[in-house]
Amino acid sequence: MTAHAAEDATHAPEPIDPHLWLEDINAPDALAWAAARTAETEAAFHDSALEQRLRDVLDDPDRLIVPSRHGDLMYHLWRDAENPRGLWRRTTREAFTAGEPEWETLLDLDALGQAEGTAWSFGGAVHGPAGSRRALLRLSPDGGDAVVLREFDLDAVAFVDDHPFELDAHKHRVAWLDSDTLLIASALDGGGITDSGYPISARVWRRGTALADAPTIVEGDHADVGVFADVDHTGDRHTAVVVVAHDFFHSELWVWDAAAAADPVKIQAPQDAHVDIHGELVAVRTTTPWQVGGTAYPAGTLLVGPLETLTTGDGSALRVAFAPTEHAVLETWNWTRTRLVLTVLDRVQSGLCALDPAALLAGEPGAEAETTPLPFALGTDDLFSASVVTADADEDDELWVVARGFLTPPTLLVTDAVAPDPRVVQRGNAAFDATGLVATQHWATSADGTGIPYFEVGPRERDGALPVLMSGYGGFEHALTPEYQNLVGPAWLEKGRVFVVANIRGGGEFGPDWHLAALREHRHRAYEDFAAVARDLFARGVSTPAQIGCHGRSNGGLLVGNMLTQYPEDFGAIVCGVPLLDMRRYTRLSAGASWIAEYGDPDDPDDWEFIRTFSPYHLIDPQQAYPPSLIYAAASDDRVGPVQARKMAARLTQETDAEVYYLEPVEGGHAGTIDNAATAALHATIHAFFDNVLTRD
Structure with missing residues (x-):
């Protein structure tokens, strides 16, 4: 047996795929196919009034501003109709806290794009250590994950031109060791790349030297997801951190004292x-x-x-x-100078706790965490969540928090982790009329008897079944908590309809066990959970299958793709965004290899046996009747890519009688949109589709 034959024997046989030509993302014929289908969809579901309404919400000049804090300054990217790509700006912490910010524009993204001929999208800033007055700006040419890095002088308010740190577009990970040294993971200049498309090594790059000459500190393997860099600058200690991610859930951490030039320690x-x-x-x-x-x-x-x-x-x-506990789990945590602040989910609603680590380690009485109450009374008509949005752990114990409900616009507060005394800085404007609406929590029973919670938002007074829009995710230990519906509200809830968020297994709503319960060969549980919620809505008289639509993105796109192919009788319409759908080839497309730990390896025959049971692309049955579907992606998505969405739409159209629509913007990356105008247009199209399909006689 030849070496090639031996290799083939270890892989599952490749199903015949007549739509492989659509995997060439930028091929003229594939782009022409996507453009033609997109034009058809936009013509079929154009709602200019709704699009303008959503645009007005997103461009509201008095909308809530959630900044990031660095020392005594607050930074923010402002977008509106006149500045679609945004103004990166700053104001003093004192002025912002007083509600009277005087914004200084640091960078006009639209002007930069016009001057350079590239429509730059802002991907964030990596601020230097205290006192450096420098930042590395992450700029994307199309909204994708790959960004260029450019060093910016915060005093001169200009890009650095004297031996600057600059890199072309890639999926870099970078942190400052000091004002003239970076810890960087980059595939450029010989850095190398993993099978998942991320950097394979971390290097120390000193100003004025070539990146190719930067010494490698930690190196991974091609089979790893990637290598990622960070530096902790707490107090006088500067700890360099390199993460070697073997898969999405298993990593090795290497640390060392950057100032001492010590060897990394695992x-x-x-x-x-x-x-x-x-x-x-x-x-x-x-x-x-x-x-x-x-x-x-x-x-x-x-x-x-x-x-x-x-x-x-x-x-x-x-x-x-x-x-x-049985119902309370840790969602995340944040450090302040002397405190550790925990965000705890209790029955999928969040609250904040603060503890003193020094007292805890010393075994002092009273060191245990105490819950910090939300800054307003919890009414009977809404459900709430709170999250830390920014803090500067090098400076003090100040904490900036956003609290919101499904029907309650977000509120920005500032408090102190040592002596909590929340003070409202700004309240968000209402994006829709919530009069007569109520948010409640319910439980469905899945196929194996597990109770599955879900949030339901809709009219308090009802007369018969109503159209329902369901949302879910169920993957990567990501929890869905109450969020203000600034787009779903005006487009759906204001019309007297029902919105549902299903907290299915695979997510993090009840901790790591909730996630592990739907991993790999147990993936079917997530889909059984979601279908159980839809059936519970029918059983309770909330809606009927013909009136229930669902919308999911990314892993949520895989979720609703399985609703389409495995539970078509339970739904009247499906919207599938930036999705995984071809689970036979997903590891070979974009960053797909990084998710093997979540879904399994389709090139392993044993894994393929269970993966094929939740691969929507391979579950299409020409004899099956399917509900109408709208599938969308972005040509610039370098995380999942548009090709799985393209192929699904093409196969459904050619092999079944299904009503299928396809939408593919050029820009937007995995977010699907790149500015407020594009976001409003996409969601107006989605809701015009639901309006058309779910209200048919």
Whole structure:
């Protein structure tokens, strides 16, 4: 047997695919096909009045501003009709807190684009360490994940022209070691790339030298997802951190004191744990049970201890900062100068807690976390969540928080993690009339008997079944919590209809176990959960299958793709955005190889046996009747890519009698849109489709 034949024997046979030509993203015939289908869809579902209404919401000159804080300055990207790509600007913390910001424009993205002939999209700024007055700007030419890096002088308000740090477009990961040195993971100049398309090594790059000459500090393998760089600048200690991600959920962390030029040391923690460094402290959240230092800790536990306890592997100095319960789990955490602030989900609604790590490690009484109440009374008509949006852990214990509900516009508050006294800085404007609407939580029973919570928003008083728009995700331990519906509100809820968010397994609503329950060969549980919610809506008299539509994006696109192919009788319309759909070839497309830990490896015959059961592209049955569907993607999406969406639409159109529409903007990346105008146009089209399909006689 030849070596090639032996390799082929280890792979599952490739199903015949007549639509492979659509995988060439920029091929003229593929682009022409996408443009023609897009024009048909836009002509069929154009609602100029709704588009303008949504545009007005997004461009509201008095809308809530959520800035990022760096020292005594607040930074923000402002977009409106006159500045579609945005103004990157700043004001003082004092003026912003007082509600009287005086904004200074640092960079006009539209003017830059016109001058350079590239319609730049702002991907954020990597600020230098305290006192450096420099930032690395991330600029995308099309809204995708690949960005160019340019160094910006915050004092001169201009790009640096004297030995600047600059890089062409790629999926870089970069952090400042000091004002003249970067810790960088980049595939450029010999850095190398993994099978998933991310950098394979981290290097120390000094100003005035070539990146190709920068010494490699940590290197991964081609089979890894990628290598990622960060630096913690807490206090006097500057800790360099390199993450080697073996897959989406298993990583090795390497740390070292950047100032001491020491060799990297590997953190002795489980590869599936989440590790976060803050000065001399480390926080570890377990994903699976972990026994260390003579103690066993269950999944979902947050531990805090001295960093040295994990560089030596001892672990005995770790202390429990949070222990999960049946309904309360840790969603995330943030550091301030002296406190650790926890965002806790209790029955999928979030609250904030703060604890003193020093007191916790010293075993002092009262060191346990106390819940910080939300800054307004929880009414009976809404459900709420809160999240930390910015803090400067090098400066103080100040905490900026956004609280919101499904029907309550977001409110920006500032408080103190040591002595909480929330103060409202700005309240968001209402985007729609919520009179008579109510938000409630319900539970459906999935196929295996598991209770599945879901949020329902709609009229308090009802007369018969109503159209329903369902949303869900169910992957990567991502939890869906109450969010203000500034687009769904005016487009859907204001018309007296119902909006539902399903908290299915695969997400993080009840901690890591909720995610692991729908991993790989257990993926079907996520789809059974979502279908169970749809059927519960019918059983409760909320709606009928013909009136229930669902919309999902990315992994949520895979979710609704399975609703289309496996549960077509439970839905009247499907909108599938920037989706995974061809699970036989997903690892070969864009960044697909990075998600093998979530879905399985289709090139492994054993894995393909279960993957094919949730690959919508391969589940299409010419004899099956399908509900109408709208599938959309973006040509510039370099994370999932448009090709799976293209092929799904093409196959459904050619092999079935299904009513299928396709939409593919050129710009937008994985977000699907690149500015407010594009966002309004996309969502107006989606809701015009739902209006047309779900209200047919």
